[in-house]
Amino acid sequence: MTSTDDLLARHKAVLPSWMPLYYAEPLEIVSGSGRHVTCSDGRTYLDFFGGVLTTMVGYDIPEITEAVERQLRTGVAHTSTLYLIRAQVELAEKIARLSGIPDARVFFTNSGTEANEAALLMATNHRRSNQILAVRNSYHGRSYAAMGITGHRGWSSSSLNPLQVSWLHSGDRLRGLLSRLGSDEQVDAAVDDLREVLATQTAGDVAALIAEPVQGVGGFVAGPDGLFGALKKVLDETGILLISDEVQTGWGRTGEHFWGYQAHGVVPDLLTFAKGVGNGFALAGVVGRADVVNNVPAISFSTFGGNPISTAAGNAVVDYVLDNDLQGNAARVGAILRDDLQAQIGDNPIVGEIRGRGLMLAVEFVQPGTTVPDVPATVRVFEACRAGGLLVGKGGLYNNVIRMGPALTLTEEEAREALNILVNAIRETSAA
Template sequence: MSDLYRRHRAVIPDWIALFYEHPIELTHGEGRHVWDAEGNRYLDFFGGILTTMTAHALPEVTKAVGEQAGRLIHSSTLYLNRPMVELAERIAALSGIPDARVFFTTSGTEANDTALLLATAYRGSNQILAMRNSYHGRSFSAVSVTGNRSWSTTSLSPLQTLYVHGGVRTRGPYAQLTDDRFIEACVADLEDLLGHTRDPAALIAEPIQGVGGFTSPPDGLYAAFREVLKRHGALWISDEVQTGWGRTGDHFWGWQAHADSGPPDMLTFAKGIGNGMSVGGVVARAEIMNCLDANSISTFGGSPVTMAAGLVNLSYLLEHDLQGNARRVGGLLIERLRAIGATVPAVREVRGRGLMIGVELARPETDAPHPEAAAAVLEAAREGGLLIGKGGGHNTTILRIAPPLSLTVAEAEEGAAILEQALHEI
């Protein structure tokens, strides 16, 4: 046991998970690579849980952070904040939500917590619809709408939550249906559920479930849900903490794969926009955002330094068409991984969009979860110089792959080769 690991265990809660049998300390990064305290270099295919969106130590971002820190680090929302207003203007325009207002937080958890506060206040209801296998954060309210047992730490809740089918396409009672029939069955389930309960405040849903293992419904499901929700006056909250900013390649926001009924009433964001800085937030129609009848501020949300980072990072993303790169390089990587998976019996499915890819492992004989295999691949990939993530729920074990959106074709091939060797080792 390393000295740092021993010190970590002495002062950090036991429920803070660490990857690897021998946890590593990352000391610095550049581009798509990071180094540990022993000097080992790794190709980073997880980006601090989808957070390093453009690149490690991106010069434009580090320069903006340094310059702003040299002028003013903190002011709170009690004063006018030019970087916050400028970033809010850009996000509001990109959101697709009409007459949008933006509230900045420090994390995705806090963003979802705020969205739930707004929805329940606006609707006068504490009933929330959420998706099975979902994850929305670690706060008391976010845990209470998380449908993944591995991450739901308490059954006590300030909200009455009802869970809906549809977030997982290839498992569950509707897995064998065609996409159209799958959507019909999930809509019928939602209609039936709403017939037995009071009108809910909102449905909160990830367009692609992140912690749940990069699972998603067929395109159009949430548009069909939206039509049902409208009849009941319920809002649609799209949790874009992991799917936002072009990571899926096909769309800038995950909700756009379900756009037949227009944008959501609210969307939440975080992670990639700050490229490692603590930025999250909520975008909502003005009538929803302004419904609170009590004072509120944010001490750290929208800080000048994090807003400066977000502005430059967003500009870099758009100017270099990283969404297009995610579509092109991600498409190649998914096909390469599917070809590899076809040769490994433990690989049940390779799925995803853009640079948001899941490799689901299962026991070939029974289709049961195979957590031992996932742990072994994680270790073997690290030994080979590749960092990946892990997640899943609903009796699955999934390797999560989400590199910075500037990933090159050569780096995608390098990572695929390392992962191929790791998979064959199991």
């Protein structure tokens, strides 16, 4: 028995059965450099999923390592938010400025799930209502309330929910009631849908709409540009807040914008962030209007959120993103990937759609000539990519989408290497 086999057996013996592992033969990643990881089998892979879009600037980045080591050398790894933390204040100042939200306040947490929970706490207190608008095919986390606003049955493990949730249509262009419409018509239909939901499914005093500019777990599905702006006009009529879940879309990943919401001509009342800002260190939070964030009527704090280690890393990450124009790199290299994918396999019979922005790209697989999801084909492509030396993600409502979220430092050469592996995997699968 190899060490990996032994580790897999030990994993199954002590960890929950509902916690999945990728690949028929799971991998143990033991080291990383740049955009590559090396596994316990001795093989090196080009990583196009980055720990679920989390290793945002790559592995073994000296500036981040040095920032964390500098803090560790002080001997202070933790104090809690009951004490002043210089790195936390500095990072909050940067995020408040970058958020685009006037007079913003920042509250740090450990994960995107916690960030969304905190945003819901703020919004429901501000509006004195437990009514929330959410979007079909969405994912917002694994906790009690976050799961309740997740519109994806595969991730909703309980029907119990502390909120009253009403559901809006997603921006899916491949299937669904709005998919057959053009962009302008889809926005108009979404506005009509919002008005009808407010009139028929709510008591009127709704707290907030929470939505992802690009649905992450949902398979990188996004509505037309301007959709959030059109919906916000309706929300503003009665003071309903807009929460933009930027856990996967933030920090320039979409290329065209620093935040996903900026494609919609609107500024949210609250914005949640996580994943990439820590580049692997546990760091997340909420940034929002001061009057909303401050409207929590009892004492609250975070034991570990925004701790000295994670915020030291976060400051280094944000500085690195800005100093090296990683948003521009995401736009440039992402366009190469998307355009070449479209040119090489856009007409392949098992490819239903190629979509995404910047370095947030997806390929959805269907049975030829239909929009029927083809999960077996997706699995074959997924495993063939691994065999070729490329690690990608999976997702989508029907688990028939290959997701790609590589580090924003990805080079053109690495993009073309990955493209070659993925295209060959798709062609081999289609010909089988």
